[in-house]
Amino acid sequence: MNNLDYIYAVSRIRVKEQSLLTDSDINAMIPMKTEDEVLDYLQSKGWGADAEKNASAVLAAEEERTLEAVNDLGLDEETRKILSYPKLFHNLKTGIREVTTAESPGRAYYDLPDFGKARVRNILERNAFDELPEELRTVAPAALEVMLKTRDAQMCDTIVDRACLETMSDAAKHSKNRLLQQYLELTVTLTDIRIAVRASRMGKPEDYLRKALADTALLDVDELVRVSAGAGRPKERAEDADGGNALFRYLERAGFAEAAEALKISPAAFERWCDNALIDLIRPMRTVNESVGPVLAYYLARENEIKTVRIILTAKANDFPDEVIEERVRKMYV
Amino acid sequence: MSIGMVYALLGAALATILAGIGSAFGVRAAGQAAAGVTAENPEMFAKVLVLQLLPGTQGIYGLLVTFIALSRIGVLGGNAIADTNTGLLYLIACLPVAVVGLISAIYQGKTAIASINLVAKKPDQFGKAMLFPAMVETYAILALLVSILAVTNIG
Numbered sequence: 436m437n438n439l440d441y442i443y444a445v446s447r448i449r450v451k452e453q454s455l456l457t458d459s460d461i462n463a464m465i466p467m468k469t470e471d472e473v474l475d476y477l478q479s480k481g482w483g484a485d486a487e488k489n490a491s492a493v494l495a496a497e498e499e500r501t502l503e504a505v506n507d508l509g510l511d512e513e514t515r516k517i518l519s520y521p522k523l524f525h526n527l528k529t530g531i532r533e534v535t536t537a538e539s540p541g542r543a544y545y546d547l548p549d550f551g552k553a554r555v556r557n558i559l560e561r562n563a564f565d566e567l568p569e570e571l572r573t574v575a576p577a578a579l580e581v582m583l584k585t586r587d588a589q590m591c592d593t594i595v596d597r598a599c600l601e602t603m604s605d606a607a608k609h610s611k612n613r614l615l616q617q618y619l620e621l622t623v624t625l626t627d628i629r630i631a632v633r634a635s636r637m638g639k640p641e642d643y644l645r646k647a648l649a650d651t652a653l654l655d656v657d658e659l660v661r662v663s664a665g666a667g668r669p670k671e672r673a674e675d676a677d678g679g680n681a682l683f684r685y686l687e688r689a690g691f692a693e694a695a696e697a698l699k700i701s702p703a704a705f706e707r708w709c710d711n712a713l714i715d716l717i718r719p720m721r722t723v724n725e726s727v728g729p730v731l732a733y734y735l736a737r738e739n740e741i742k743t744v745r746i747i748l749t750a751k752a753n754d755f756p757d758e759v760i761e762e763r764v765r766k767m768y769v
Numbered sequence: 770m771s772i773g774m775v776y777a778l779l780g781a782a783l784a785t786i787l788a789g790i791g792s793a794f795g796v797r798a799a800g801q802a803a804a805g806v807t808a809e810n811p812e813m814f815a816k817v818l819v820l821q822l823l824p825g826t827q828g829i830y831g832l833l834v835t836f837i838a839l840s841r842i843g844v845l846g847g848n849a850i851a852d853t854n855t856g857l858l859y860l861i862a863c864l865p866v867a868v869v870g871l872i873s874a875i876y877q878g879k880t881a882i883a884s885i886n887l888v889a890k891k892p893d894q895f896g897k898a899m900l901f902p903a904m905v906e907t908y909a910i911l912a913l914l915v916s917i918l919a920v921t922n923i924g
Contacts, residue, residue, distance in 0.1 A: 439798060446806045
C-alpha cells in the first residue's frame with residue numbers, strides 16, 4: 436500500500452483518538468479508592484463494554500479490540516508480525532521454562548493466534564523446531580539446550596532476549612516504514628540500557644554483557660559493555676561513585692542524559708521514562724494524514740494506555756499508595 | 770483543418786483534462802478521508818461531504834474555459850481559426866486554468882483531508898476547517914479569471 440491508501444485509515448483513527456484516555460483521565464483514576472471504582476470509570480469511557488467487570492477481563496478485551504482495530508485499519512502483515520516479536524519470544528521463554536522444569540514458570544503466555552500456550556508446548560515437547568515461526572528456529576534449540584544442560588534459566592532468557600533484540604534490529608534495518616524503524620531502534624536501545632544497568636548492579640562480567648546486548652545504531656555497544664561490566668566489583672555499582680557514574684556519564688554523552696537522570700531516581704522512573712520516550716517518538720503522527728505512521732502510532736498508543744491502566748488496577752488491587760502509582764504512570768498520546 | 774485550429778482545440782482540451790485530473794485526485798483523496806470519518810461517526814457525513822467537494826471546482830473551471838474557447842473558435846460558435854498564431858494564443862490562454870487547476874486541486878485535496886481530520890476531532894470547528902481548503906481555491910479562481918479574460922479578448 437502506498438501512503439495515499441492510508442488516508443481512509445488515518446481519518447478513522449482521528450475519530451478513534453477521541454476515545455483514547457488522556458492525562459486528565461489518568462490523573463482522575465489515581466486518587467480513586469478501589470479497583471472497582473477505576474473499572475467503573477473505565478467502563479464509562481467505553482472500556483470492556485462486553486467483558487466481565489474484572490481487571491484481567493477488561494484488559495484482555497481492550498487488547499483484543501486494539502488488535503482488531505489495527506487489522507481492520509489495514510496495518511500490513513509484516514508490521515503486525517514485527518510488533519508481535521516481543522510476545523513471540525516471551526512465549527518461547529515461558530514454554531522452555533515450562534517443558535524443562537516441573538514447576539510452573541509463574542508467568543503467563545500471551546494469547547497469540549498461531550503461537551499460544553498449547554502450540555508452544557506441543558512443539559517444544561516434540562523438538563519439532565521446524566514448525567516454529569521462522570524467527571525462533573535458530574534460537575529455540577540453543578536456549579533449550581542451555582536450559583537442559585545447565586538449568587541456568589537466566590542464561591536461557593538472555594539468549595532468547597538477545598535473539599529478540601537482534602530480530603527487531605534486523606527488521607528495523609529492512610523496514611521501509613520510517614516510524615517503525617525509529618521505534619524498533621529506540622526499543623532495542625532502551626532494552627540494551629535496561630540490561631546494562633541491571634547487569635552493572637549485579638556485577639555481571641563483560642562476557643555476559645556481550646551475550647546479552649544487541650547492536651544498535653543509537654549507542655556504542657562496546658563502550659556500553661566497558662562501562663557496565665563489573666565482574667568482581669561490588670554490587671549496586673550503578674549507585675557507586677566510580678562504576679555507576681561511568682555508565683551514567685556514558686549515557687549522558689550518548690544523548691541519553693534524561694535516561695541517566697531517571698535511573699538515578701529509581702528503576703520505576705526509568706521504565707516510565709522509556710515508555711514516555713516512545714510516546715514522544717510517535718506524537719508527531721497526530722498531524723500526519725497520509726502514511727501508515729498514524730496507524731502504527733495508534734497501536735502503540737493503545738498498548739501504552741493499556742499498560743498504564745494495568746499499573747493503576749494492579750496498584751489499586753494491592754492498596755499501593757497514590758505516590759507509587761504517580762511514579763509509574765505513563766504519558767498519554769493525546 | 771488548420772494548424773491554428775489544432776492548437777486552439779488542444780488548449781480547450783487541456784483546460785478540461787488537466788483541471789479535471791487535479792479535481793479527480795483531490796476529490797478522491799478527500800473522499801477517502803470523508804469515508805474514514807463517516808465509517809466511525811455517520812453523523813459527520815454532511816460536514817465532511819462539503820469538504821470533500823471543494824477540490825471539485827477546478828474541474829468545473831476548466832470545463833467553463835473549454836466551453837468559452839469552443840464557442841469562439843468555430844466549434845460551438847464563432848469563426849473557425851485560420852492562422853497558426855491565433856491558435857497558439859488560444860492554447861496559451863487556456864494554460865492558466867489548466868495548470869493551476871491541476872496543481873491547486875491536488876493541494877486543495879490535501880488541505881481538505883487535514884480539515885476533515887480536524888472536523889473529526891473537533892466537529893464544532895467546521896466553519897474554520899472550511900476556510901483552510903477554501904484559501905487554496907483563491908489561486909484557481911485567479912487562474913480562471915486570467916484564462917477567461919485572455920480567451921475572450923483574442924482576435
